Amino acid sequence: MSLDKVIQAVAKNMRCDIEDVSADSNLADLGIDSLKAINILFDLEEEFDIEIPNDIIADLVTVRDIETTITRLLEQK
Amino acid sequence: MSRRVLITGLGAVSALGMTRDELWQGLVSGQSAIKTFEHSLGDIKITKGATVPPFDPQEYFSNDELSVLDRYSQLAVIAAQEAVDDAGLVCGEEILTDAAAIIGSGCGGKHTDEATYDALYKQQRSRAHPLTIPKGMPSAAASMVSLHLGIKGPAFVLASACASGSHAIIQGMTMIQSGMIDVALVGASDAPFTYGLIKSWDALRVVSNDTCRPFSANRSGMVLGEGAGMLLLESEEHANDRNARVYAEMVGCGMTSDAGHITRPDVSGITNAITNALHHAGISPEQVDYINAHGTATKANDVVETSAIKAVFGDHAADIAISGTKSMHGHALGASSALELVATTLALHHGTIPPTANFTEADEECDLDYVPNAAREQAISTALSNSFAFGGLNAVIALKKYI
Numbered sequence: 001m002s003l004d005k006v007i008q009a010v011a012k013n014m015r016c017d018i019e020d021v022s023a024d025s026n027l028a029d030l031g032i033d034s035l036k037a038i039n040i041l042f043d044l045e046e047e048f049d050i051e052i053p054n055d056i057i058a059d060l061v062t063v064r065d066i067e068t069t070i071t072r073l074l075e076q077k
Numbered sequence: 078m079s080r081r082v083l084i085t086g087l088g089a090v091s092a093l094g095m096t097r098d099e100l101w102q103g104l105v106s107g108q109s110a111i112k113t114f115e116h117s118l119g120d121i122k123i124t125k126g127a128t129v130p131p132f133d134p135q136e137y138f139s140n141d142e143l144s145v146l147d148r149y150s151q152l153a154v155i156a157a158q159e160a161v162d163d164a165g166l167v168c169g170e171e172i173l174t175d176a177a178a179i180i181g182s183g184c185g186g187k188h189t190d191e192a193t194y195d196a197l198y199k200q201q202r203s204r205a206h207p208l209t210i211p212k213g214m215p216s217a218a219a220s221m222v223s224l225h226l227g228i229k230g231p232a233f234v235l236a237s238a239c240a241s242g243s244h245a246i247i248q249g250m251t252m253i254q255s256g257m258i259d260v261a262l263v264g265a266s267d268a269p270f271t272y273g274l275i276k277s278w279d280a281l282r283v284v285s286n287d288t289c290r291p292f293s294a295n296r297s298g299m300v301l302g303e304g305a306g307m308l309l310l311e312s313e314e315h316a317n318d319r320n321a322r323v324y325a326e327m328v329g330c331g332m333t334s335d336a337g338h339i340t341r342p343d344v345s346g347i348t349n350a351i352t353n354a355l356h357h358a359g360i361s362p363e364q365v366d367y368i369n370a371h372g373t374a375t376k377a378n379d380v381v382e383t384s385a386i387k388a389v390f391g392d393h394a395a396d397i398a399i400s401g402t403k404s405m406h407g408h409a410l411g412a413s414s415a416l417e418l419v420a421t422t423l424a425l426h427h428g429t430i431p432p433t434a435n436f437t438e439a440d441e442e443c444d445l446d447y448v449p450n451a452a453r454e455q456a457i458s459t460a461l462s463n464s465f466a467f468g469g470l471n472a473v474i475a476l477k478k479y480i
Contacts, residue, residue, distance in 0.1 A: 015140060015141065035207075035208075035211075038207040039144075039207055039208065041207075042204060042206065042207045045204060046204065
């Protein structure tokens with residue numbers, strides 16, 4: 001569920017097709033720089049009403065890393 | 078020895094249209110772009126403005142570019158690109174790489190700031206949009222012009238309210254005169270039609286719901302506008318080396334501050350600014366044929382400006398053609414002074430003086446030649462552009478035909 005939302009947020013911000021993004025996609029390979037990343041995280045924070053802490057952003061390497069983080073944050077709510 | 082500075086490119090986005098030509102055609106036809114707002118602004122009493130005609134930003138920018146372009150930056154980049162194209166320059170050329178980009182703005186990226194404040198304060202949202210800072214920062218227009226045109230020399234935004242454009246243009250001129258740079262893209266941009274800003278102007282009680290009638294006895298205040306005016310300046314040597322088409326020479330400037338009242342204009346501050354411009358340009362008062370006035374159509378400005386012109390020029394004041402073009406493009410705040418210098422440059426270039434539109438009633442205290450309602454064919458050799466800002470910040474620019 002949240003994986004689909006992450007992929008949608010990535011595709012929307014990178015203006016690419018959803019099919020071009022998968023769970024294993026490497027964020028850097030998708031061309032996601034720090035400014036793009038904060039836009040994606042902003043959309044996901046809005047979507048799930050969560051706060052993604054700054055100190056874990058550097059550890060997000062793949063799309064799945066974002067999904068895992070969101071799932072953990074949702075469980076902690 | 079100070080170097081000569083030439084104007085070789087012009088760009089303009091205004092209520093009269095998206096291009097320099099539309100601005101000029103509107104001005105010489107005496108067409109006022111001031112209109113009643115199509116959409117209600119809620120509890121705001123102001124009903125009229127000179128807004129840029131509806132345009133599709135996607136015709137000018139990609140979605141990626143638009144994500145960081147406040148409306149005021151969009152207008153700045155569109156006008157800057159036109160000025161560069163007009164000068165026959167191409168992005169990526171070394172000429173532009175070494176150039177300066179100095180942009181004035183009265184209010185900066187207000188659309189962006191207000192959208193975020195609305196989300197936080199009114200909608201009680203818990204997050205600010207992450208691009209609020211880079212998009213809304215007052216310096217954004219200079220960054221965006223630099224980025225879009227590949228300008229890598231000095232680039233910054235400066236603010237002096239309604240004189241911002243003139244101060245930015247003067248900064249570019251003096252940098253070229255000094256030998257620091259050869260080419261400068263200068264001008265100003267403002268997009269003030271946001272709820273909070275219009276509401277704030279409403280509170281100041283200086284905005285007319287009739288129209289803008291500079292120097293006319295029945296004038297009732299200013300009318301807000303939006304837009305961007307840009308000029309490409311070059312040292313004489315640089316322009317001639319590449320056989321550039323020259324519109325006019327920028328020969329001098331005068332800048333003073335009133336150190337007086339925060340909103341009320343001061344005759345001596347304005348008089349000194351005009352006198353300083355003549356002195357700096359090395360021209361005598363009798364040489365001046367045309368003045369593009371600050372001419373806001375407030376009761377105070379137009380009388381004070383007329384008095385200052387009389388104080389500087391004496392009997393010659395009656396022989397000078399004076400026009401208030403805010404009657405047509407509105408008062409686009411910092412951008413006004415840049416749009417007016419574009420108009421002054423084109424007046425010199427074409428030998429046509431744009432009129433003061435909406436002039437219907439002579440005023441005893443404003444008794445000079447305001448070129449009422451109809452443009453005038455008249456060769457001009459020397460012209461001034463006046464800009465006086467809230468807070469008593471005055472700037473006057475002198476232009477001459479380049480011979």
